[in-house]
Amino acid sequence: MTDEYDEDTDAELREWLRQWTLAVPDDRLHGRILQSYRSVTVPSSPWARLAQRELRIRVPLAAACLAALIVLAADVAHERLAWLRHPAVNAGRVPAATHAVETAALPFDQASGTDARSIATSIVQIQGSVAYVTPFDASRFTPLPAGAIRVHRRGE
Amino acid sequence: MTDGLLLQRARRGDETAFLLLYERHKAPVFRFALRVIGCVDMAEDVTHDCFLALLASENSFDERRGALRSYLFGIARNCALARARTADRELDIDRVDEPMDERKDPLRLVLEREVADAVACAVAALPLLQREVLVLFEFEECSLRDIAGIVGAEIGVVKSRLHRARENLRVRLGGMHALSSPSERTNR
Numbered sequence: 001m002t003d004e005y006d007e008d009t010d011a012e013l014r015e016w017l018r019q020w021t022l023a024v025p026d027d028r029l030h031g032r033i034l035q036s037y038r039s040v041t042v043p044s045s046p047w048a049r050l051a052q053r054e055l056r057i058r059v060p061l062a063a064a065c066l067a068a069l070i071v072l073a074a075d076v077a078h079e080r081l082a083w084l085r086h087p088a089v090n091a092g093r094v095p096a097a098t099h100a101v102e103t104a105a106l107p108f109d110q111a112s113g114t115d116a117r118s119i120a121t122s123i124v125q126i127q128g129s130v131a132y133v134t135p136f137d138a139s140r141f142t143p144l145p146a147g148a149i150r151v152h153r154r155g156e
Numbered sequence: 157m158t159d160g161l162l163l164q165r166a167r168r169g170d171e172t173a174f175l176l177l178y179e180r181h182k183a184p185v186f187r188f189a190l191r192v193i194g195c196v197d198m199a200e201d202v203t204h205d206c207f208l209a210l211l212a213s214e215n216s217f218d219e220r221r222g223a224l225r226s227y228l229f230g231i232a233r234n235c236a237l238a239r240a241r242t243a244d245r246e247l248d249i250d251r252v253d254e255p256m257d258e259r260k261d262p263l264r265l266v267l268e269r270e271v272a273d274a275v276a277c278a279v280a281a282l283p284l285l286q287r288e289v290l291v292l293f294e295f296e297e298c299s300l301r302d303i304a305g306i307v308g309a310e311i312g313v314v315k316s317r318l319h320r321a322r323e324n325l326r327v328r329l330g331g332m333h334a335l336s337s338p339s340e341r342t343n344r
Contacts, residue, residue: 013322016329017294019268020275022190024183029200033178034171036208041169 160219167211178207181225184296185232191291192236194280202235209235222305226298230306233288240284278328286321289314 159177166174185206190199209231210217217227279287288307292298300318304311 010322010326013325013329014294016271016275017279017325019271020191020279020295021272022187025186025200025203029182029186029203030178032200033204033207034175036204037166037171037174037211040208041167041171041174041211 159224163217181228185228188229188291188296189232189236192288193240198239202232205235206232226302226306233306278325281328282321282324286317289317290321293318
């Protein structure tokens with residue numbers, strides 16, 4: 001361990017050496033270093049990084065996610081606001097629902113002699129996966145298998 | 157906040173953390189570079205390069221293996237050696253004196269400056285390997301172990317260089333030694 005200590009204790013020489021003092025670097029160096037730092041590092045703020053196009057890969061990904069969310073929101077809004085639209089429009093716009101109602105009404109059609117297609121086109125309201133129809137008691141057709149549209153008489 | 161943590165944040169783009177690190181270590185790094193290469197502009201370049209090199213991912217500073225200041229001295233030393241080799245110049249220490257203390261006796265100030273100049277010239281005349289060891293030990297107060305890590309040599313080699321540096325200085329400052337110690341001279 002003695003190897004780690006300096007045995008040469010020339011106090012006089014040390015005192016001479018300590019006379020040589022230097023000032024600290026000035027502001028010029030500070031500004032230069034700061035400028036260089038900004039040019040080589042990625043800013044921590046995502047917005048700043050976006051501004052410097054450091055998120056080249058993530059931006060398209062985020063845009064795709066945002067677009068998907070918008071489509072989803074529009075779809076949900078479309079279903080939620082279905083009651084505002086005219087029944088015929090709804091029936092035309094939701095062919096899957098129309099088809100489901102036709103299918104569901106088929107047995108009733110055979111029993112009552114009513115045309116299934118005319119029942120289907122009499123849909124007055126579609127909310128989410130539920131289609132409301134008026135001219136017949138369709139409760140006997142519910143529930144349908146999971147995923148299919150349930151048919152209810154209006155007011156149920 | 158530790159230097160290691162500040163460095164991590166600085167590498168992630170935290171400017172405040174970087175400036176804090178810079179403020180902590182700029183003076184010793186600059187002084188070391190200036191005393192080793194003797195030119196203010198080059199010392200500033202070394203300090204600049206040193207702090208930027210610190211940000212590079214390949215410079216993997218490990219806080220458990222030593223202090224950041226020693227690590228910075230290591231980088232500064234490499235930068236200074238590279239510049240000293242390419243500059244191929246006679247070492248003539250630029251003066252970057254501390255501001256004058258108005259409260260001090262003018263004669264005392266003149267004497268101190270005279271001593272400082274003589275010391276600067278004597279240190280500048282030392283071989284580079286002796287000079288860097290002397291500067292780190294006497295001026296920056298690094299331990300022999302730290303110096304060994306900085307210059308990449310065994311502790312015994314460091315001691316040997318330090319010893320030779322002091323011997324050279326004693327010879328070069330002999331004339332001043334013959335007069336008296338600085339404190340005695342300035343008190344007269």
